Amino acid sequence: MAVIETRDLTYTYPGATKPSIEEVSININKGDFVILTGPSGCGKTTLCRCFNGLVPHFYNGKLEGEIVVAGLNVADQQIHQLARHVGLVFQNPENQLFALSVEKDVAFGLENFAMPRDEMRKRVDWALQMAGISELSERPPHELSGGQQQRVAIASVLAMQPDIMILDEPTSFLDPVGAEKIFDVINELNKKLGITIILVEHRLDLAAKYANHVIVMDNGRVALNGSPREIFTSEKARLIGVGIPKATRLYQDLKKHGIQLKSVPVTTEETANLLREVLKHD
C-alpha cells in the first residue's frame, strides 16, 4: 500500500532559473525503509521537504505535478496538518533543539497540538525510552554530545507518532559510533513500530543493511529506483558516483575476474558467508 505517491513532481525555488527536482515519480509503501541518495545537489533534500510540506508552503516557489502523502494532497494541506503524519529530522542536531531541557523539546510538537498534560507526559516518556535517552530527560541540550542531541531530535519527532519519518543526513556530524546508534534507533522504529522510514545518506556501507528500497537521484531526477542489491550492482550507480559499499564492490571485482558469488552482498556477514561457500567448495 503506497504511503507516498508522486507523479511528475517538479519544483523550482523562488528566483531559481531551473527546477531543483524534475518529473519525480515514485511510490513508497507503508513500512518501507528507503535510502534516498545521490551526489550533492541532486535534489534529495528538496524532495524530502516536499514530503512534509515545507515545499511549497514554507519556501513558496512553483510546485508542479502531484504529491500525495498519507492520503493527503500536500499542496492543499498546511504544514502542521501534515505534521501529524510526517516527521522530518534534519542534518544539524543543534538547530533542532530550542528548549532548555530535553523533555521540553520532546514535548514541543505535542504542546503545539494542544495535547492535555497527562497524555503528553506519557508520550514524552515513551518517546524518550524508544530513543534510548530516558536518563537525559532533564539535561539542557548544550551539555549533550551530537549523537545524543540527534536522538533527542528523533524522540521529539517520534512523540508526535507520525506514520512516516524522514531523516535528512542525520549522521553527517556524528562519528561512526554515534551514527551506528542512530541507525539502530531508526531501524527499531521501522521494524518494531512499522514507521515508514526515508533516510537520506551518503555512507551506504553503514546504512544499506537496513533498507529494502533505494532511490538514487541525479541532477534533480530519479535515476535509479529499486532494491538495494539491484541498485548497488548497476553500472549507472557507479557512473553517478554513488558510494557503493565495499562489500558490493568486492563482489563486482570478483565477478570481473570470473568468480560469481551466489548473491549480491551488502553487509560484512553476507560477504563472509558467500566467500566461505566459494572457498570451501573448491
Added chain:
Amino acid sequence: MIEVKDLYFTYSTGLEALKGINLTIDDGEFLAVMGQNGAGKTTLVKHFNGLLKPTKGEVLVDGVSTRDVSVAKLARNVGFVFQNPDHQLFSETVEGEIAFALKNFGFEEAVREKQVDWALNLLDLTQYRKTSPFMLSGGERKRVALASILAWDPKVIILDEPTIGQDHQQKEKLQQFILQLNAQKKTVVVVTHDVEFVAECSPRVILMSQGKILVDGIAKEILTNPKVLAQASIVPPQITQIFLELADLGLPTDVIDVHEATKILLDRLRERS
C-alpha cells in the same frame, strides 16, 4: 618538523583533554589522527599552530616552542583548514577571500595576485573569481576555504574532519588532492574518524582515546587490529571486517583495500584448483 613533548592540556572548564602526548612529525609526512569525538584529536592539532598553548609540556615547530611565538607567525608555516568553511567566509568575492591571509602576512600586491591566480586554478575556482562566496554551493565553499589556506603555500597543512557532509565523489576528489599535496612534499595532517577514507589514503595513523595516543603506526597495521580499534570505539573498514570473519580459513587479516582483497581471494582459489 613538529615535535610534541609530554603534552598535557586542560581547558579552562577543567576538562583534561590531553594527558601526556609524545609525537614527532617529520617534514613531508602524511598523518591521520583518528579517534572518537572527544578523544582529543582537534585539541592536539590546535597546538601545532599555536591556537592552544600547552598546560604542561612543549610543542616545537621547527625547533621553536609554540609558547614563544604568536599564532599569526606559526600560521605562516602551518595552515589549518577548519571543519566548517562558513566559519571563515566573509569576503565579497572569492578572490578577496583567498587574498585575505596573503594580506595579513604582508605579501606584496604582485605576489598576492600570482598566488590568488594559482590557488583559484588549483581548486578549479577560476570561474568564480568575482563571485560572492555566499552564493556558492556547500562543496564549492569548502573549496574556497581550502584555496584560501593553500594560497600562502604553508609547509604543513592540517585538515579537521574534511570528509564530513561530503558525497562519495567529493571524498574521492579530496583524497586525490590530499595525496597530491603530500606528493609535493607538504606535511599533511588529517583529523578524521572516517576509516574508509583512511583505508583508501593509507597514511601513518595515530589512534587517540581519552586524551592519550593508543597506537602509532601505518594504516595497514592499525586499521586491521580490531582490539586496539575497539579501545578507540572505531570499527575496521568493511573489507577488513570481512577478512577478519574469514580468519579461520587461514586468509591474511591485514587487508584494507578492495583490489588487494580480490587478488588474495583469486590467488587462494587458484591454489585450490
Added chain:
Amino acid sequence: MSVFEGFKFRKVSSVVHDLDPRIKFFFVSILFVMAILFTKLIALTVLFFIPLPFVFMAKVNRQWLRSLRGAAFLAIFIFATNFIFGYFYPTAFQEITPPVDTLVEYLVLLERAAAMTLRFVVLIASFSVFFLTTSPDHLGLALQQSHIPYEFCFAFTTAVRFVPVLADEAQTIMDAQKARGLELERGNFLKRIRNYIPILIPLIVSAIRRSLELAESMESRAWGASKKRTNLYELKLKKADYILILISVLMLILAIYVWLYVPIPSLTTLLSL
C-alpha cells in the same frame, strides 16, 4: 565580565530556587519601590540587609558578591556625581545653607551621596538574587503563565538556549581567522574595529542560517497548529510562595506607614553634630 557572572543562573537545590519566579519578582519589585521611597541612608541600609537571608539560603554568596563587585564601578560614578551635584546645587538640601563650607554640611552631602549609591546597590543586590536563583526555563514559564504572548516567551528561552552555542561559535570563528594571520590585538583603534569584520560577518551569516533551520524544524513540528498551546510544565504556587507574598505585602505596608508617619533622621543629625 564579572558583573554578568553575578546574574548567571546556577543550578542548586534550595528553597529560594524553588520559589515561583512570579512571586520572587513581586518581592523584588516591592524592594525596588521601597528603595525609591526612601532617601535616608539609615533606611536604605536596612533595605540592603533584606536580600541577605535569601542569598545565604540559596547558597549563592560568592556569585552575589561578584555582582556587587561588578557594580562597584558604576556605584563610584553615582557617588561622585551626587556629591559634585550636591556641592554645586546645595539648595536641594534643607540642612545646608549655601555655600557648603562647614564640616557638618560636607557630612550631609556625603551621606546623601552614599544614600543614593546605596539605593543603586540595593537594586543590583535584589535583582541579582532573583536572576541567580531563577532558571531561564522557569523564567520563561513564568512569563508564559503571566499571559505574555507565547511568541515572546519562546524567543526568550530560545535566545538563552543559544547563548553558549553562539559563544562557542564566536571562539571558533576567531580561531579560524587567527589561523589565517588575523591579529586582533594589534593596530590602532580603527584598525582593531576593522579587524573584527571577519569575525562578525561569519557570525551573523551563521545566525541567519541557524534561524532558518530552526524555523524549518519548528514548522515541521506543527508550530501554529493550535490557537492555544498546552504546556508540559506548570507553575503552581506552594506554601513557601504564599509566605513570601505575605512577607512582601507586610513589608510594603510597613514601609508606607514609616514613610508617611515616621520621620527618619539623617545619620549626621543622629550623631548630634
